[in-house]
Amino acid sequence: MSPFPESLWDFSLSIYAEPEMEALCLHLQDRRGINVNLLLWALWLDARSRPFQLALWQQGVNRSQRAERWRVGPLRRVRRFLPKRTPWQGIRSMVKTWELQSEQRQLQDLQKISDGLSGGSDVRSADDGYLIQLLGSSEPEYHQLMQILEHWSNGRKHRP
Numbered sequence: 286m287s288p289f290p291e292s293l294w295d296f297s298l299s300i301y302a303e304p305e306m307e308a309l310c311l312h313l314q315d316r317r318g319i320n321v322n323l324l325l326w327a328l329w330l331d332a333r334s335r336p337f338q339l340a341l342w343q344q345g346v347n348r349s350q351r352a353e354r355w356r357v358g359p360l361r362r363v364r365r366f367l368p369k370r371t372p373w374q375g376i377r378s379m380v381k382t383w384e385l386q387s388e389q390r391q392l393q394d395l396q397k398i399s400d401g402l403s404g405g406s407d408v409r410s411a412d413d414g415y416l417i418q419l420l421g422s423s424e425p426e427y428h429q430l431m432q433i434l435e436h437w438s439n440g441r442k443h444r445p
């Protein structure tokens with residue numbers, strides 16, 4: 286049995302809890318403009334050894350860009366704008382909940398896309414993974430993500 290959850294949402298929650306993962310994701314999001322949900326989807330697909338399909342990737346990128354533009358991004362901007370003090374804490378917390386729900390929906394949409402496409406003529410070699418579409422394999426963040434994924438995977442294999 287594979288140590289990887291079937292659900293992209295469950296995988297995302299689990300790997301995001303790994304040490305250094307949250308900080309790395311926020312760094313990539315804020316400093317490099319990388320969509321964290323696309324990054325998590327790419328990791329999930331690569332971890333499941335899903336062969337790279339250009340049509341699948343393009344569909345996921347397009348869907349994620351729309352979600353980021355119309356749902357997730359605006360909520361994130363509002364949350365970050367709101368002060369972290371009374372009386373704003375309750376509103377900020379509510380916006381954060383909506384933001385998380387929007388991210389969950391985005392990940393569910395990405396999983397539906399990947400579940401809906403089977404192998405096709407645009408399947409590429411194993412060297413063309415999904416994560417490489419976001420980060421080059423020579424970048425330090427790529428290697429850091431691979432170490433986190435390996436640590437996560439090893440921890441899952443040793444659980445009863």
